[in-house]
Amino acid sequence: MLANQIGYYSLILGLLLSVLLCGVSIKDFNKTNKQINQNILSLSFLQLVFVIVSFLSLIISFINSDFSNETVFNNSHTTKPLFYKISGTWGNHEGSLLLWLLVLTLFIFLFLIKSREQPKKYRILTLLFQQIIIIGFFLFVLMTSNPFNYLFPTPNEGLGLNPILQDPALAIHPPILYLGYVGTSIIFSSSLAAVTQNYILKQWGQHIKKWVLVSWIFLTIGIMLGSIWAYYELGWGGFWFWDPVENVSLMPWLTLTALLHCVVVLERRAALTSWVVILSITTFTLSMCGTFLVRSGILNSVHTFANDPARGIFILIFLFALIVLSLGIFFTFHKENNKSSNNFFWLSRETSILINNWFMMYFLSVVLIGTVYPIFLDVISSEKISVGPPFYQKLIVPFLIPFLLFMSLGPRLKWIKSKIENKNSLIITFIISVMLTFFIIKNLTADLLFYTVLISAAFFLFFTTLKELFIKKFNNISQTVSHFGLSLLILSILFNNILSSEIITNIKIGERYDYNKGEIFFKKIEERKESNFNSIIASFEIKNKNGKTIELKPEIRIYNQPIIITSEADIRTTLLEDKFLVMNLVKGNEYFNIRYQVKPFMVWIWISVLLLSLGGLMSLFKRKI
């Protein structure tokens, strides 16, 4: 109860500090001192401390199962393991917003201590823009989603956390994803500040690149964790469903990736300045839209856990205000500097980066329109349509072919004017890719021509980057690692798609099921009791043609609070393939419904995403050494 009070008043103090900070910053802005006033740093630190205190007190309320707190009551239960009591703090609307706020204040503090070499006015303006966002979120939390609402009389027991959210990957997925989302707020604030100060220069490019990289890495890992979770908890072996909530996390990732490439042009060549600013604004807007779309509950999705129009309207107005503000600033202050150094020719690194952006923006438009259009159509004509995986596949996959080819060639080009070197070796690599692809897949799929072209393009990128990794002098190893990771990702996804196989059947204990590649034997079931669920654990023996047997133990859990039945898949992962078994109860009889899948190269999907982010990490630390 005490924690509740402390948490609430810390929030209010945090908000007051925002106002104070704005005042002090504005006063300091026109003073002649070279460094910013030390008080600003201290106040920013103090604000961070208050938000941390508030967040910690919410965690303490969760740990103590203090049900006089409405948020705890709605989302926790005494029988939950400690780990999930803690992760329950951000597994709900109010707590996750508090986490947003925490990251917002953390990042602006880090920005202030990491930008000492930057011009004073630029730093102060960044702080001011960031404080506008922070104030918006403080008001949002306090007015519509207070995590410290008091309940009286105090209930004896809480309502519990949705069991599918009680999972280790999902416990860390939101914080990581938020670090990425909120990192874009710094990019947004500082690009606006840089525009007003006419500071979109090489130095700014070098400085902001770090923040772009940090956000990009967290966003990449965050999305991956979500996918891993969906793979073993939600889905039946799928890892990406083109679900609206997944899409809204993919959209800022696409613009951020485009921005990452543009910032490289900016830091080397001081070109593409307005485009960098537009991308910065768009990326943050999309992150906010993500929050809006998820929180307002207008999306029909498994992830939606709040349905409150007041919240939606608040975010919508706030978002609108931010967009107007940023566009206003952009058009008032931005001057395109038409230096001659801006020139470049057709065959140049600049062109290749523009092509990257071209495709990124196209992918973004597909995902954005696919996600928003059904809502729009519903509103104007009340006709309901569903836009799902087939739509995205049709519009995205064919475009991957030129994208991959450009990606194989682009990084080999030099700035300003270039020619393609080592043409022969490229042609040989290309021919090898096509032949290899043809031999691998000629018996595998009906759509031979299309897949041959697509996979060849992916292999081409794979081999060119691989060669770069081993032969070249490692001059741009971070980029090569990331591009190699992407080629591996696309190859793994494609082969995983083509080669996956599955068996769905009903089976009872002691029964054997034969299929063309082996045999499934349902050995037994055991029951187990945990504090927050009872479970039925089945053992299956799966024998493949070579006589090798593995044992898989899928589980059915009956959670007590709230009462929900979940199926936990058992997955055997090897480097070559995942074996995935999940079972379900069949109503009213002794049979269980099982789904057994063999999914080749599954683990490589995760490895390649890690490689992709590793490249980003290497680039982040390259400069410091």
Place this chain on the structure above:
Amino acid sequence: MKILKIAIIALLLMGFSNLKSNEKSDELKNKILKNIRCLICQGQSVYDSESEFSSSIKLIVDKKINDGLEEKEIYFYLREKYGDWIIYDPKLNKNTYILWFLPLLFFLVGGAIIYKKIQKKNEK
């Protein structure tokens, strides 16, 4: 020995092709089920869901495949019965022209902008 080997291979091949046709109808069924929305669930396909609605749809699809209906005919049947909302693959009509063509238009416009920009830089 050689004859035995050939016989085994022949047998395997026969078995393989036999099962393959079976597998194919299963594959088709799963592909179709993944494209149907479970109308009473939150953003799940019929394939992913174990609800009663999904179970009944699974039976319907099974039956339609056995009746020899094509994939498209099954979608058509379901659309007639439950509306466009049920199929994840939006069909092309006046409601969805924007959905399908706007991204492509973006692609063309983007390409044109980049083309012009580089052209201009080259002229200088």
